[in-house]
Amino acid sequence: MNRHAIYALTLSMLIGIGATSCTKYNEVDPPRTDQKSTDELPLPTHTISQLKALYKRGGTLIDKPIVISAVIASDDSEGNLYKSCYIEDETGGMELKFALGNLSSVYPQGTRVRLLCQGLQLGDYAGQINIGYTSKDEKYETAFYPELLVHRVLLKEGHTDIKPHELTIATLNKKYAGTLVSLKDIQFLASELGQTYADPQGKDKNRNVNRTLVDRSGAQLIVRTSSYAKFAGRTVPSGSGTITAILTYFRDTPQLLILREQDVQLTGARF
Template structure:
């Protein structure tokens, strides 16, 4: 049966921001009760695991799910720090998956550890850069999935269950595990990392010409660039003709290594911690092999990447 817990009354008043813009942060009114779902609200035969759902996808062949199936998982992410945009991840004991929610400020509506039921009939299962996603059909055909950005559709498909303890991360300690599909989409802690002193970042001049910063650090010692951070970086002389560039937000991939395997930690320029220095979190040569990162394992084409939720996910052991 449906039961009652509390949620902030003002949550439905959140509005969308520009792409990768900061999430809404403000003081909310006193909580009011809302209904939450349990297993008893669904046909027992409709449940499939997240792994079973993901197995329905064939590369390059997105599908609109026709069967009346339901997945159940716990929320593992939060967009409070701005490193996730219009998306969240859920997982069960078998796998994790990205839900393309199409809303910002999701951390106010879906708490880490909360159970979520997803009625999959009518949703689209596809991928972006091999990362399997569940969303809505992209009628333009440009992408394999689109955002579930209409509140009516969200209310029909994404149903809130009870609040539970946050998911404990799976501990990963081998290169084999970060170079496989095994934990893609799941909440993990990768231990024993060393900093690779290497980045990947694409910047654009005023004419739209791109410059690739890779195969070295290029003096980038922060997780990413806010506008202010990039303006300061231009003053350091690492980029030729800095007068041709304007301040902008840039994502950066910082490389870490485990037993010779590369792991790209990609951070949005709109993250609250974009300009934070790696050294302030203990990311230094002296701590090689002692770095642990907690977040979501992802993949983009042939590169296995890592998504930090916040800097609490960075530890020196």
């Protein structure tokens, strides 16, 4: 190969590299997905219910290669969740205390995942079992799992259209805790009208605010919203209709955790 041919080849390679570099510079690199084919993923060994059953008071470190197959039920894009998410399967749901901000940008709602539990710790908070990192604070049985390690234990499998459990206030049950639910024919109490979901101006003092829903029978249900949520300062709707949210419990008290403002569809006439 003569000198001119070598130069031409080198130049074309540099142009190719430069084009690639410009493309990378001008585009936002997609988040790391770590999605694998089903054949590459470790086989599930337990359901969420079976995993929860391993919990012992004081916290339980998982020292065996336990694998959960589940679906991401939550969405933290509007800030009512922070450094945590909820997964569910056919046996129930649970909170993952994972210190990954904007987790739903990498693991959107409906993402099918395999959770590798070995090295994680089960803990209890207000009667609900969660999983995270070993805590050094005696007040808590779990801490937040480090952000940079999340992709090692939460493997993406694919995506599915998650459907909420259609319930009423009367049929709420702890077996649905940590799962996506939908309640129809409800509205905020008359005394809540004109109020905002939470308190963004006073969020240092009021980190979370409770509002109350009611159904036609008079049964009531708490909606708990972070004052850091994007919709915290929005006025609660005055009509009746449907809310889709994550069902949580504080001991024996059921609560709804709204994920997105659009999931509150209270546009009908009040009853």
